[in-house]
Amino acid sequence: MYTWGLVIGLVAALAVVSVAGAPLPVIGMELSEVKVLVSQVLGLAIVAGSVILKLPQVINIVRAGSVAGISGLSFYLDVAVFAITTTYNVLEGNPFSTYGEAAIILAQNLVLVVMYWHYAAPPVAWSERIAVSVFGAALVYGMIVLPADLRWILPLSTIPSACAARIPQIIANFANGHTGPLSLITFFLNFGGSLARVFTTLTQVNDVWLVLGFIIGTVLNGVIVVQIIAYWSRTKAVLAADAAAKTK
Numbered sequence: 001m002y003t004w005g006l007v008i009g010l011v012a013a014l015a016v017v018s019v020a021g022a023p024l025p026v027i028g029m030e031l032s033e034v035k036v037l038v039s040q041v042l043g044l045a046i047v048a049g050s051v052i053l054k055l056p057q058v059i060n061i062v063r064a065g066s067v068a069g070i071s072g073l074s075f076y077l078d079v080a081v082f083a084i085t086t087t088y089n090v091l092e093g094n095p096f097s098t099y100g101e102a103a104i105i106l107a108q109n110l111v112l113v114v115m116y117w118h119y120a121a122p123p124v125a126w127s128e129r130i131a132v133s134v135f136g137a138a139l140v141y142g143m144i145v146l147p148a149d150l151r152w153i154l155p156l157s158t159i160p161s162a163c164a165a166r167i168p169q170i171i172a173n174f175a176n177g178h179t180g181p182l183s184l185i186t187f188f189l190n191f192g193g194s195l196a197r198v199f200t201t202l203t204q205v206n207d208v209w210l211v212l213g214f215i216i217g218t219v220l221n222g223v224i225v226v227q228i229i230a231y232w233s234r235t236k237a238v239l240a241a242d243a244a245a246k247t248k
Contacts, residue, residue, distance in 0.1 A: 039203035043097035046193050046200070050101035053190070054108035056183035058115065064239055065246065067119045069180020071172050075113050076132055077165030080139060081158050082106035085213075087143045088154040098204050101193065155209035159216055166220035173227045178235040184228045191221040 061067055082102045089099035113132075117124045143154060173179050194217035201210045228235070 035203050039200045040097055042196055043095075043100075043200040043204070046196055047097060047100035047104065049189070050104045050193070053101070053105055053193070054112060054186055056185040057112060057181075058108075060181035060183050061112075061115055061119060064181040064242065065119065066121070066181065066242060067116050068121075068242060069172065069176050069178060069238075070116065070182065071168045072116050072120065072124065074165050074169040075109065075116050077161050079106065079109045079113060079136060081161045081165055082109055083136065083140060084143065084154050084158050084161065085210075087140060088151060091143070091148075091151060094205055098197075098200055152209060155207065155213055158213045159209075162213060162217050162220065166217075166224065170220070170223055170227065173224070173231065176238075178231045178238045179224075179228045180235065181239065182224065182228055184225065187221055187224045187228060191218060191225050194218040194221055 061070075082105050085099060085102040086106055089102065117129055146154070169182075173182075194214050197214040198211055198218065201207060201214060
């Protein structure tokens with residue numbers, strides 16, 4: 001299903017590029033033109049494929065009926081990172097193909113936060129929920145009113161935020177000896193998407209801070225992918241034991 005989602009995304013991207021009047025590959029195209037075309041198609045494919053990016057994670061949590069082993073802080077910071085990325089690109093007027101997936105993933109991350117609040121044991125305090133919501137609203141408002149000559153701070157700020165979003169989860173995985181209901185598909189797509197964004201951003205925008213952020217995202221997502229694979233057997237045993245305990 002997920003493979004077909006990516007295939008459909010790539011086909012849809014090709015269709016959009018064609019309808020939009022973008023040049024199709026022909027003999028005699030300059031290398032720079034080919035790079036731009038590939039970047040546009042790849043960017044649109046990433047946007048289309050991002051629609052199902054978090055679906056495996058959602059399914060895993062629902063099936064497990066638990067968020068055991070998942071860092072709530074990682075979920076919160078994921079929302080912040082993608083909110084900053086989306087807002088910055090909108091304010092800068094960058095092509096949608098270079099950031100569209102950020103807006104889509106932001107919406108999915110918000111769903112995951114709500115699911116975390118629902119499934120967490122013990123329950124997440126209402127004071128924490130309200131504080132997180134108010135901080136999120138204040139963050140977006142602050143970015144909107146930020147002077148244009150200071151906007152370079154926004155993509156720069158996603159670098160420590162991205163590290164803070166992934167490192168607690170990486171540490172938790174090492175400490176637990178398993179990865180809980182984390183989805184291999186979701187994190188592998190995150191890894192591949194970040195890697196592809198390095199190329200599309202260099203080709204279409206050439207923003208050094210955005211590129212650096214995607215490089216760091218690629219490395220951190222790659223670490224979690226390796227952890228999920230390395231702890232696969234242990235994770236299955238832990239989730240099975242957790243499910244059995246709930247049926248008693």
